Amino acid sequence: MLNIKTLARKTWIPVAAAAMIIGSSSAMVYALNEDIPGRVSSKAAAAIAVTEVNIQTPDERAAANAGYTVVDLSKKGFDDAQKKMIKDKLSRIKGITPQEIEEKYNTILSNMIPGEKDMSAEQAAAYAAGILKKAYGMDFAGYTAETTFSRNPVPNTDNWSVIFHAPKETKTSDRYYVSVDSVKGTMLDAGCYNLDYEKEVKSKNVEAPEWKNKAVQEISKLLPENESVTSSKIVGATPDIGVAVVCEISDGTAYAVRLEGENKAAAAYQYFPGGYDGSWDYRPVTTDGVG
Numbered sequence: 420m421l422n423i424k425t426l427a428r429k430t431w432i433p434v435a436a437a438a439m440i441i442g443s444s445s446a447m448v449y450a451l452n453e454d455i456p457g458r459v460s461s462k463a464a465a466a467i468a469v470t471e472v473n474i475q476t477p478d479e480r481a482a483a484n485a486g487y488t489v490v491d492l493s494k495k496g497f498d499d500a501q502k503k504m505i506k507d508k509l510s511r512i513k514g515i516t517p518q519e520i521e522e523k524y525n526t527i528l529s530n531m532i533p534g535e536k537d538m539s540a541e542q543a544a545a546y547a548a549g550i551l552k553k554a555y556g557m558d559f560a561g562y563t564a565e566t567t568f569s570r571n572p573v574p575n576t577d578n579w580s581v582i583f584h585a586p587k588e589t590k591t592s593d594r595y596y597v598s599v600d601s602v603k604g605t606m607l608d609a610g611c612y613n614l615d616y617e618k619e620v621k622s623k624n625v626e627a628p629e630w631k632n633k634a635v636q637e638i639s640k641l642l643p644e645n646e647s648v649t650s651s652k653i654v655g656a657t658p659d660i661g662v663a664v665v666c667e668i669s670d671g672t673a674y675a676v677r678l679e680g681e682n683k684a685a686a687a688y689q690y691f692p693g694g695y696d697g698s699w700d701y702r703p704v705t706t707d708g709v710g
Contacts, residue, residue: 485548486560487583491540493532493568530570533579537601540566543579546604547597551583553640554609554685557595561586568601577601591615606641610677610687620680625656633683634664638674641688646670655701661686665695675699 497505505527509520533539538546544564551557563584570577583595592614598607635648642648648666654675655663661679668674673695677687689699 485545486558487544487548487562487564489541489544490563490565492566493540496528531568532570533568533577533601534570537568537577538579538604540568540579542604543599543601544581546599546606547579547581547609548583550597550599550606550609550641551595554637554688555595555611557583559583559595575600575602576607578607588614605692606688606690608687608689610685612686620661621658622656622661622679622683623658623681625658625662630656630662630678630683631664633678634662634676635666637676637678637685638666638688641674642668654699657701663699663701665699667695
């Protein structure tokens with residue numbers, strides 16, 4: 420099934436704003452905690468308050484020189500209201516004990532804190548900015564890079580997610596996001612979304628070959644010079660969600676991209692280091708809600 424976070428625009432975008440953390444404890448936090456700004460609610464605040472910090476480390480100085488401010492949410496934790504909300508929602512799990520609630524809460528919290536092997540928030544933001552520059556040609560001078568760490572049960576999937584907020588962000592601003600491997604800095608997924616969640620984006624002539632050609636062009640921007648696209652296929656196409664294309668790469672990996680709108684703009688990317696796994700394949704939702 421074509422992954423909901425990559426296609427179902429109205430439902431996916433507010434969740435994707437959390438940074439596309441795949442199967443992570445951080446995703447659990449976002450689902451539990453409605454007060455985290457700019458994430459789950461489709462009516463999320465269009466701007467965030469940024470606290471000025473003293474530049475102390477080389478990584479922080481590098482981020483400052485790049486022109487954007489890094490906000491490391493792994494150092495924030497939860498306030499009392501957020502803590503209560505998470506525990507209240509955990510308490511709805513059938514048969515859970517108070518001790519188990521506390522243990523699960525502590526696990527959620529600890530999994531949002533990077534370890535010694537993981538890069539810093541500033542390093543993750545630098546990798547993210549480089550990826551987005553290739554994909555979108557963006558200069559993030561004046562932006563705020565909001566970073567969130569996620570430790571996952573699947574080996575080699577710990578990651579940082581980074582969302583770039585525009586200066587003087589409004590309800591119609593674009594946000595850019597990337598998730599990167601917390602050790603290697605490899606892109607896991609990336610994309611761009613607009614804060615006007617009610618805006619309709621329609622895609623015309625979705626069966627036209629130009630969509631696949633544009634997808635190859637977009638994915639090629641992310642590849643090193645010694646790698647190239649060896650094959651491509653459309654795995655989903657509707658006027659409402661746009662066109663999703665998977666490209667196999669000469670090194671055995673794969674990328675997927677979703678294009679949308681009149682200009683066939685790249686809305687979302689995902690990297691498959693072990694080759695494409697079928698997760699973007701589109702199956703229409705049936706009358707019983709299964710798709």
